[in-house]
Amino acid sequence: MTSxxxxxxxxxxxxxxxxxxxxTERAPVWVMRQAGRYLPEFRExxxxxxxxxxxxxxxxxxxxxxxxxxxxxxxxxxxIIFSDILVVPQAMGMxxxxxxxxxxxxxLDVPADVEKLRKEVDVNKELGYVFEAITQTRxxxxxxxxxxxxxxxxxxxxxxxxxGGGSKTLQKAKTWLFKYPEESKALLHRIAVVCVDFxxxxxxxxxxxxxxxxxxxxxxxxxxxxxxxxxxxxxxxxTVRQRLAEAGLPDVPLTLFAKGANYALKKLADxxxxxxxxxxxxxxxxxxxxxxxxxxxxQGNMDPNVLYGGREAIEQTVKRMSAAFSGxxxxxxxxxxxxxxxxxxxxxxxxxxxVHKYSSSG
Ligand code: CP3
Numbered sequence: 001m002t003s004x005x006x007x008x009x010x011x012x013x014x015x016x017x018x019x020x021x022x023x024t025e026r027a028p029v030w031v032m033r034q035a036g037r038y039l040p041e042f043r044e045x046x047x048x049x050x051x052x053x054x055x056x057x058x059x060x061x062x063x064x065x066x067x068x069x070x071x072x073x074x075x076x077x078x079x080i081i082f083s084d085i086l087v088v089p090q091a092m093g094m095x096x097x098x099x100x101x102x103x104x105x106x107x108l109d110v111p112a113d114v115e116k117l118r119k120e121v122d123v124n125k126e127l128g129y130v131f132e133a134i135t136q137t138r139x140x141x142x143x144x145x146x147x148x149x150x151x152x153x154x155x156x157x158x159x160x161x162x163x164g165g166g167s168k169t170l171q172k173a174k175t176w177l178f179k180y181p182e183e184s185k186a187l188l189h190r191i192a193v194v195c196v197d198f199x200x201x202x203x204x205x206x207x208x209x210x211x212x213x214x215x216x217x218x219x220x221x222x223x224x225x226x227x228x229x230x231x232x233x234x235x236x237x238x239t240v241r242q243r244l245a246e247a248g249l250p251d252v253p254l255t256l257f258a259k260g261a262n263y264a265l266k267k268l269a270d271x272x273x274x275x276x277x278x279x280x281x282x283x284x285x286x287x288x289x290x291x292x293x294x295x296x297x298x299q300g301n302m303d304p305n306v307l308y309g310g311r312e313a314i315e316q317t318v319k320r321m322s323a324a325f326s327g328x329x330x331x332x333x334x335x336x337x338x339x340x341x342x343x344x345x346x347x348x349x350x351x352x353x354x355v356h357k358y359s360s361s362g
Contacts, residue, residue, distance in 0.1 A: 085152025149207025218260010297330025
């Protein structure tokens, strides 16, 4: 296995310093889904390669991961490995298609269906292609910016595995929670165990920060988030840190993006064990900072749709956001969710330029 010393030295550590809570000379900036369909060069690759083929082919995953880094040279402060949260359900034995949204031909209908999942998941065997892509991409980056690894949170993955795709109501996933709470907790834990192995493997392969995406956290009541999602998120942070220490691997910063869980910010800051909390745009930055104090760094949180509002709207929003976040503990500028396919790449550039201009903490 590659040791981190074989990688080129890191030239820009703004992301890592901000994640550790340091005030930085300006905010590091990256964008969720920065390698995505808004980029013509990404659409070009996708013309001849299926989505999961790109994920599974280290050369292609590296190519699309590097696309935004090349295009926005000097403006992006992080890269994120091109993959998907749904590679974990695949590793657990489920079939997942992307056409164009995710779809599972055989979702888990009832608890007995859990028997169909792999009992023991060997992440090196099932997800070794992600580790290879990470090692190769970290080399390909030549130390220009750090590389982020990620996984989906158990509750979000559980929802996809039961719903069989996206859902407006999460009725099936919630039927499980309320009808079969013990079986639900067991499955959530089983997913968390795979997430831990997967995240540790990503650090071993070269990831320099890890982000957990709980995209559906906001669909739960505070009480149910506490019962079903929070314990698995906490378990992942604690166990990943233990395992990294035991293996003598770097103690990388951990980010949690629990979309819509602003109701849980205080508890997440105090007890979840993550260094950085990602915010969606539904909370005011100053309010978020007041709630979390100096316990964690914050990441976010411009509404991605502001990118459709033109230069003036983007500039004013970044200016306001920067004033509210800057100088008060670590801040990583980002959108409040992923960039969407219709954005003009030049408007994305303008967003990045505005962050550079307005975010210096003085
Ligand atoms: O640039 C990056 O951020 C890294 C790559 C990345 C992708 N998906 C690529 C992708 C990351 C970090 C993800 C995470 C992911 N995937 C999440 C969590 C973040 C979030 O958005 O809430 C979720 C819920 C998924 C599941 C998923 N994958 C969905 C719902 C979709 C379809 C949505 C859409 O945009 O159509 C995907 C597909 C997907 N994953 C695309 C990309 C670039 C677009 C599909 C394509 O290329 O055809």
